[in-house]
Amino acid sequence: MGKIVVSEFMDEGAVVSLEDRFEVVFDPGLVEDRRALLAAVADAEGIIVRNRTRVDAELLAAAPRLKVVGRLGVGLDNIDLAACEARGVAVKPAHGGNGSSVAEYVLTGALMLRRQAYFASVAMLAGEWPRQALIGHEVAGCTLGLVGYGAIARETAKRARALDMTVAAYDPHLLADAPEWAGVTRHERLDTLIASADVVSLHVPLTEATRHLIDAAALTRMKPDAVLINAARGGTVDEAALAEVLRQGRLAGAMLDVFEKEPLPAGSVFEGVPNLIVTPHIAGVTEESNARISEMTAHNVMGVLTRTAEVHQ
Incomplete structure (x- = not known):
């Protein structure tokens, strides 16, 4: 029976489905204890992670039997893909599992920040009436x-159009004649997009x-009454620059779910910065999406290990 280590939180129903066929170490605390994690993967054939577990050369060296990394989500910047490929370790993200959750998060941010009414609770409860x-x-x-105009951005666009928003996008990796551009204003340059948008939402991976x-x-090019939402990856926004423009009132607001350091x-x-909403990397995590992503990841990991076992029979 092969062993699978789950180092971050996962839907328990999906864990049970893995336990029917594999030895499973399900310990979300492992992400906080590197030494314990390296010991746990010593005889593991699979590991399941979210965004905080570093699957790097050190971990791969500690797991000589590892065959597959299941990613509870789609971002892969915490996984050394080249090292995994060199070792023959498959990497399986859960594509499409959290698109609706992120899309709803982005539009919630747009609605809250555009309306500007939801920062008033303290003043209201103090007896003020800042109508x-x-x-x-x-x-x-x-x-x-x-x-960026990948799958999650397209989910966001679909919902935005239902709110009578105009949708524009910039994605240099999507061909100009791709059918996905239907109903969307395509920008060839980032600067023209951010200069014209009232809500700017990021949907890109973190790369150089x-x-x-x-x-x-870029922040200077944005409209002073525009808002910025980042539910993609920390590091894509210069945090010091954003804090400064918010303090100076040169941007109407921002909502951030991801950060350079998490x-x-x-x-x-960001301490004391006005018109800012911050959340702990949960845009793609709802009860529903967690169940979907966990089921997809369990299926992905089981598939790789089952095929590998069949080849070696």
Whole structure:
């Protein structure tokens, strides 16, 4: 019976389905204890992770029997893909499992930040009545600018159109004549997209090309009454630059679910910044998406290990 290590949280029903056929070590605390994790994978054939477990050369060296990495999500920047390929270790992300969750998160941010009414609880409970100051904007008729136009961005676009938003996007990796552009204004340059959008939402992986893609210069190009949402990857936004423009009132607001350093430390550059909503990397995590992603990942990992076992019979 092969062994699978699960180092971060996963739907328990999917864990049970794995336990029917494999020895499973399900310990979400392993992500916090590197030494224990390396010991646990010593005889593992599979490991299942989210975004915080580093699957790097050190872990691969500690797991000589490893055959597959199951990713509870789609981002792969915590996994050394080249090292996995060199070792013949399959990497299986859960494509499509959390698209609706992220799309709903993005549109929630757009609605809250455009309306500007949801930061008033403290003042209201103190007896203030800032009605005139809280006359915000509707999302209907405004432009949602999507930086990257992959599957999750397209899910977001579909829902945005239902709210009567105009959708524009920039994606240099999607061919200009691709059918996915139907109903979307395609921008050939990032700067024209962010200059025209009322809501800018990021949908790109973290690479050398996208690190600080939204930097001080890009933020300056945005409309002063625009808002920024990042539920993609930390590091794609220059956090110090964003904090500064928010403090200066040169941007209407931002909602961030991902950060350069996670967990976000106390005393970060965002402490005391106005018109900012921060959440702990949960845009793609709902009860529903967790169940979908966990089931997909369990199926992916079982598939690889079953095929491998059949080949060696």
